[in-house]
Structure formats: C-alpha cells, structure tokens
Amino acid sequence: MRDTTPHYEQQYLDLMRHIWRHGDERIDRTGVGTRSILGATMRFSLADDAVPLLTTKRVYWKVAAREMLWFLSGDTNIRELVRQGVHIWTDWPLDAYRRATGETIDRDAFEARIIEDEAFARQWGDLGPVYGAQWVNWPRYEAAGDGLYRRAAQGHNQIADLVAAIRATPGSRRLLFTGWNVAEVANMALPPCHMTYQFQVSNGKLNGLLFQRSCDLGLGFAFNIFGLSMITRMLAQQCDLEPGEVVWQGGDVHLYLNHAALVEEQMERIPSGAPRLRINRRPSDIFSYAIEDFEVINYAPQAHISAPVAV
C-alpha cells in the first residue's frame, strides 16, 4: 500500500504558499519589502534520528551546525565563523564598517582582514551581546557595599543550568533559555530572532520548542529549524533521554519580495526522503561537541536555490 502520510516538509511549503498569496505586503526595516503574517506553528518528529532538513533545496546544514556550536561557545565575534568558512553573519559588521568609514571594501577583503588582524576583528567583528553572550553569560550583578552593585565576573550560564534542571526536575515547566535580554537589546547588531527555547520531558523523550519572533521563511528558517533540532538532540543525549519532537512557533513570518524566484521555484518542487542526523560521540558535557560529531545521512535534496539576504 502507498504511504499517504504527507511528507513533514509539506507544512513548510503550505506556509510558504499561504504567505506568498495572502500575506500582508509592507516595507520592512531593511527596505526590501515583505509579505508577512503573524503567528504560525509547525511540528516535526525527531524519532529514529529524523531531522527536519528541507529537501526541496539543498540546505548547508554544516553551516547551521557551526553557527549553533559558536553560540554555545559564548562567542559573539564573527572571526571564528569566518575562519571556518561561515559567511552568514559577515554582512552586518561589514555594513557597519562601510557606514562608519565610508570605505567601499568588498566582503572578501573585509573577511580577510578580520582573519589576519586581531585588533581589527575586535573593533569591527563583534556583533554585541547577541545569542552566545546571553545563553552562557547573561550579566549578573552583585552587591558591592554602600548600595552599589558591580557586574559579576561570571554571568548566568542558562545552558549549563538547563542541563542540570532537565536532569533534576524533568517534570518542570520552566525548562527554557532566552536570548531576549531587554537591558541589552539596544547594543546588539540584531536583536535575537530565535529568541526563546523551551523543553519538556515526556515519557523519557525530550521535546523542544522554539519561539522565533521574526522569521525569514525563504532563508533563515531552514537554519533555525535545524538548530532547534540539533540542540534538542544534544540536550537529550546529555540527559540520557530519547529525542521526541520539535515544535516551531513563528511570530512575524515573512517572505522577502526579492525572493520571488526562490519561492516560485520551491513551491513547484515535491519534498521527498527522510534524512537522519547522527551524533557519533557522547561528549562529556554540552559545551564539548565538535562539528565532526555530527553526520547527516540519507539526505538527497534537490538543487540549492540562492537568494539574497536582506541586511
């Protein structure tokens, strides 16, 4: 008998079609323009190593994996990403540099300088207190006497605390971490988009949920859903739980108007296949994973579709 269960990716293609047809058109912060809706949910199983990679275009999952490991390292400077050949965050520091200096340096030259010149990287490569800073070092203040306070040397490590909490109180409804530090949002190159992650233990399985306040459905989503799945798998492994499912919730979910070619092409394609994410080692703690620990098998996507990123 033919399997009539819809492919997991159908949810994504349906949402894309809905937004492209019925989304509210407006000029957004970037000036590119979007069609957008408020509020959407998708769910994907992680059972038997299933991973919700898009199959209707090739997704460079290792780029997303390196980005996730970079967040967990607490780093907020693009230097390490650029060293690893990851270019997805370069446009924001590059834009700031061009505006501040009036120089018309191109992206390759800017990246070369970030790698070669440590002082330059320190001055121009930092994104401010973005994801990594908040996840593992959320500022904490301690009393310094006479009613004064000073910033503590070590902030809150939300990720370490989360691992401990999943282990100690698996029934808890407080298993979460967030990048949305109200006091520091103004100093970030971009306020967090994938802002709040929540977890739940159910029948020995770990479920993960992401609230993403703003979603570039054509470009960012593919990375964000992989990241959610990856961190859920890592947490499950560290807490001796089986992977359950991931739930993705979007706030402002949009398609950029200059992604028309991508959207039209992708909506024509039929999803297929069941990729698996393997973790080939059990590191001693959540901060000790390396890119080599991750492997995706059974991934035979259709051709990559490139699309410009709105800065």
Ligand SMILES: Nc1nc(=O)c2c([nH]1)NC[C@@H]1CN(c3ccc(C(=O)N[C@@H](CCC(=O)O)C(=O)O)cc3)CN21
């Ligand atoms: N408009 C916008 N969309 C985003 O998805 C996004 C931002 N801005 N700003 C911050 C980060 C950076 N992220 C990005 C940026 C670029 C790509 C991108 O160009 N992806 C291409 C090529 C990837 C590559 O060459 O490695 C892709 O096809 O996935 C993806 C995510 C996600 N975020």
Ligand SMILES: O=c1ccn([C@H]2C[C@H](O)[C@@H](COP(=O)(O)O)O2)c(=O)[nH]1
């Ligand atoms: O992980 C990410 C990071 C960013 N995005 C997208 C969502 C928006 O298109 C822009 C951010 O612009 P805001 O004006 O700050 O909302 O980047 C994403 O989809 N995923």
